[in-house]
Structures are given as C-alpha cells and as structure tokens.
Amino acid sequence: MTPVEDSAPRKGGGNTRRNLLLLLLSLVIGGGGAWLAKGFIEKKVNYYRAQLEKTQPMVQVVVPVRDMRRGEIVTEQDLALREVPAEFAHVGAVRNENYQIAVGQRLSFDIAKGRPLLWAHLEGGLSPTFSGMLSEGMRALTVPVDEVNSISGFLQPGDNIDLFMNYQKAVFPVVQNLHILATGTRTVRDKTGQVTGTYQTITVEVAPEVAKKITLARSVGSITATLRNPQDAGPIDSNPYTVAQLLNKPPVVKKKRRILPKKKGIQYIIGGI
Incomplete structure (x- = not known):
C-alpha cells in the first residue's frame, strides 16, 4: 500500500509563531510604557523644580x-x-x-x-586687621597732610600718589606710585562711594627702604603729594626742579676759585760737609 501524506497543519509550529508575536507585542508595549513613564516623570520633576525655584528665595x-x-x-x-x-x-x-x-x-x-x-x-x-592688608615684606607709613596735600580731601583709599620734597627753593621727587591704604581712619575696604575731606593723615604701603627715604625727606623739607592715574605706571622725571627753571633763567654757575701755584723759594740745606 502506498502511504498517504497527512496534509493537516502541525499544531506545534503555529504555537511557536503565536508565542513570538505575543513576546514581540509585549516588548513593544513595555518599551512604550517605559518611555511614556520616563517622559511623565521628567515632566513632573521639571514642574516641581520650577515651582520650587519660584517660591524659594x-x-x-x-x-x-x-x-x-x-x-x-x-x-x-x-x-x-x-x-x-x-x-x-x-x-x-x-x-x-x-x-x-x-x-x-x-x-x-x-x-x-x-x-x-x-x-x-x-x-x-x-x-x-589693618596689618592683614599689607603685602608681604611691605610696611604701612602714615604721613601728615593738609588741605593742599590731600587734594582738597579728594584722596581716597586705593588711590596712587607721587611724593615730592620742597627743599632750599627746589623740588625733588622722593618716591612714585605709592598705594594709599587709608585716609585718616578710612581704609580701602570702607568703600561707601562718598568722599570725605575730614582727615589729617594718609597711610601708604611702602618698602622698608622707601619708609626711611620718606621719613628723612619729611625731616629736612616739606612733602607734597600728587594724585596719579591708576593706569599710569610710567616713571617721573627724577631731576630736581629749581627756581631758575621756573623763571626760565639760566642756572647760576658758581665760579671756581683759582688756586695759584706756590712760588718756589730759596732752598735751605741744613748740615755741612
């Protein structure tokens, strides 16, 4: 007898395909749900963050x-x-x-x-403390000022100045580009935007050698301060300025005393033959 083939579909293959479709569908649904949940959570977090920033000082x-x-x-x-x-x-x-x-x-x-x-x-x-304002190796030196030397009270902490000495009808530059730490008791940290002229001293930051120079200059002459632009770091003329220069007169040249040579006298020889 010739065997007859069974044309009926096999149940096992259909179940496999159906399971794969269900698995794929569940993955799609799960991924979509996770994406929607993530977006929802982020939206809520951003909302509450914005509300918190609005209400919190x-x-x-x-x-x-x-x-x-x-x-x-x-x-x-x-x-x-x-x-x-x-x-x-x-x-x-x-x-x-x-x-x-x-x-x-x-x-x-x-x-x-x-x-x-x-x-x-x-x-x-x-x-x-005031000493905490000083740079390493520097000193604070207080210099008395009057209305002229304080630029009518417009010198302020943080300004830079040059100092000149008036001595024997001539002006000598003493030191340049000094930083003012305080005017009276008002320091560079007391920046209120107001200018006060009620002070008789200024305190500057100087190196120890410069402090000696200014102290000596004060003892032999009078000191004048000039205000300097904070962006100007150029040197000043180190030559003294005299009355002759002020009046456009040639400087007076002192004549040197002429020393005449001594005349030769008679030579005396002491002793005998």
Whole structure:
C-alpha cells in the first residue's frame, strides 16, 4: 500500500509563531510604557523644580573662579557671584553686599574653584586687621597732610600718589606710585562711594627702604603729594626742579676759585760737609 501524506497543519509550529508575536507585542508595549513613564516623570520633576525655584528665595554668594592656595591674596578678578537657595546658603559665606571686605585679604586655607568663599577662609575674616592688608615684606607709613596735600580731601583709599620734597627753593621727587591704604581712619575696604575731606593723615604701603627715604625727606623739607592715574605706571622725571627753571633763567654757575701755584723759594740745606 502506498502511504498517504497527512496534509493537516502541525499544531506545534503555529504555537511557536503565536508565542513570538505575543513576546514581540509585549516588548513593544513595555518599551512604550517605559518611555511614556520616563517622559511623565521628567515632566513632573521639571514642574516641581520650577515651582520650587519660584517660591524659594535665592541669595548671591561669592565663589572663586579658579583654585586658590593658602597664602594667596584675594582680588576682584578671582571672584564671581553664584545664586543658591537661601535655605542652603552657608551662614559664613561671603555675600555680594560685603565681598569688598574680602578683597585684599590673604587666604588661610586652600579653596576649590566654584566653592563658596567663607569668612573662615580669610586671615582677617569679616573684621580684618589693618596689618592683614599689607603685602608681604611691605610696611604701612602714615604721613601728615593738609588741605593742599590731600587734594582738597579728594584722596581716597586705593588711590596712587607721587611724593615730592620742597627743599632750599627746589623740588625733588622722593618716591612714585605709592598705594594709599587709608585716609585718616578710612581704609580701602570702607568703600561707601562718598568722599570725605575730614582727615589729617594718609597711610601708604611702602618698602622698608622707601619708609626711611620718606621719613628723612619729611625731616629736612616739606612733602607734597600728587594724585596719579591708576593706569599710569610710567616713571617721573627724577631731576630736581629749581627756581631758575621756573623763571626760565639760566642756572647760576658758581665760579671756581683759582688756586695759584706756590712760588718756589730759596732752598735751605741744613748740615755741612
């Protein structure tokens, strides 16, 4: 007998295809659900973040724009402002309204770029000592001034000046480009934007040798200060200025005394043959 082939479909192959389709469909549905859930969560997070930023007060704190090491002097160029929620701002952080007190101070600790600058990082803190304003190796010298020498009271802490000495009808340059630390008791950190003329002294930052020079000049003549543009670093004429130059007269040349040679006299020979 010839065997007859069974033309009926096999149940096993159909089940496999159906299972694959169901698996693929479940993956598509699961992936789509995950994508939708991720988008929903992100949208909710952004919404609540925006609401939080709207309702929470922000404050500006000072941060360094570069890594700074212990012993460095803080300058305005080293600092920037960053907004942070007031709730999370450090109580000892330097703020926008008082950062100028920090400028010119020396760091007591290293501080990383972008980290809030704290008063504890600074040698003088919020109430710095006057000596903390001095650069290494420099001295503070107080010089008395009057209305003329104080430029009618317009000299301010942070200005630069040249000093001249008036002595025996001539003017001699003493020292140039001195930095004023204080006028009276008002220091470079007391920047209120107001100019006051009620002071009788100015305090300048000088090297020890320059301090000796100014002290000696004060003892032999009178001192005059001239205000210098902060961008002007050029040298001044070191030659003295005399009354003859003021009156456009040729300088008086002192005649040298002529010393006549001694006449030869008679030579005496003491002794005998």
